[in-house]
Amino acid sequence: MGKQNGIKKKIQGHTNVALDCDGHRESYAITKALEQDGIGLIFSSPLKRAYNTIEPLAKRKQKAIICSKNLMERGFGIVEGFEIGNITSAKAHAQNLILRKTAEKNYRPDGGESLYDVHIRVKEFLDFLSTIDIKGVVVCVTHGGVLDILYRIIMDEPLSSERKWAIPNGAFFLLERCEGDFKITKWAETSHLNSSGMLDEY
Numbered sequence: 001m002g003k004q005n006g007i008k009k010k011i012q013g014h015t016n017v018a019l020d021c022d023g024h025r026e027s028y029a030i031t032k033a034l035e036q037d038g039i040g041l042i043f044s045s046p047l048k049r050a051y052n053t054i055e056p057l058a059k060r061k062q063k064a065i066i067c068s069k070n071l072m073e074r075g076f077g078i079v080e081g082f083e084i085g086n087i088t089s090a091k092a093h094a095q096n097l098i099l100r101k102t103a104e105k106n107y108r109p110d111g112g113e114s115l116y117d118v119h120i121r122v123k124e125f126l127d128f129l130s131t132i133d134i135k136g137v138v139v140c141v142t143h144g145g146v147l148d149i150l151y152r153i154i155m156d157e158p159l160s161s162e163r164k165w166a167i168p169n170g171a172f173f174l175l176e177r178c179e180g181d182f183k184i185t186k187w188a189e190t191s192h193l194n195s196s197g198m199l200d201e202y
Contacts, residue, residue, distance in 0.1 A: 009084045011099065012049075012143075013076035013112065019052050026170030026193060031057040033172070033192040039063055040136030045071040045143060053170075054141040070125040073143035076102065077112025105159045115149070115159045122149045130180055147173055154182055 019027065030053065039061045044051050046067040058065045076082075079102070082095045101107045108114040132138065144167040151157065151165055154175070166188045174186035 011076050011079050011082045011084070013073055013080040014047065015080050016048050018048055023049065023053065023169070027053045027056055029192045030054070030170060030172075031060060034137070034139065035060055038136040040134040040138055041066065041132070042139045042141075043068055043071060044141040045069075045073065045146075047072060047143070050141045050143065054139065057139070068125060070121040070128075071140060071142040071146055074115075074118045074145035075112040077109040079109055079112070103160060118145060118149050119153070119159060122146055123153060126150070126153065126182060130177060130182070151184070151187070154184055 034057055039057070042054060042058050042061075042063050043066045044054050046069065050071070051065060051067065054065060057063075076099075079095045079099050082092065082099060084099075086092060098109050102109055102112075102115075105115050108117065129138065129140075147167050148163055148165075149159075150173075152159060152161075168188055168190055170190070170193050172186060172189040172192070174184070174189065175182045176185050
């Protein structure tokens, strides 16, 4: 997914922000990298920053984009929009305390989701993908929080453990299905991008 307009280490969640200029450049790079591949299906989060990232490729390939709420970023509820590290008011201090609790597996901020809630829907989507029998590459456009959970599911990492794997904007994450199970063959591949100034996903 490409970079988003006006975002500098803010908690986005379900906030429906648009791509910025860098995001559109990343979208173009993604399209160029995949235009020679045989694309079977394209799935996307319905949030604009994901959908708009893959829209140029879908138009080039004349493929429909199938939106799935299972691919949406984690909902952070009342802490969406909080700028990480900016604790200059009583409200920001309270939001920071809530944000720290969101690392707990079952903690659900008001109006948001727990890590376990996201785990359930990511697992549902993986189970659905395992039933698809189609020729070509299946492209899925999603967000950092979903990719984090996906990695934990496949690599059997605890939900509340510290994340030690990168999830940069606009990167490729390649999975292969082997006898019903998925394995990661590439993670955070950014050779198609100019890597300078890339932000990690939030």
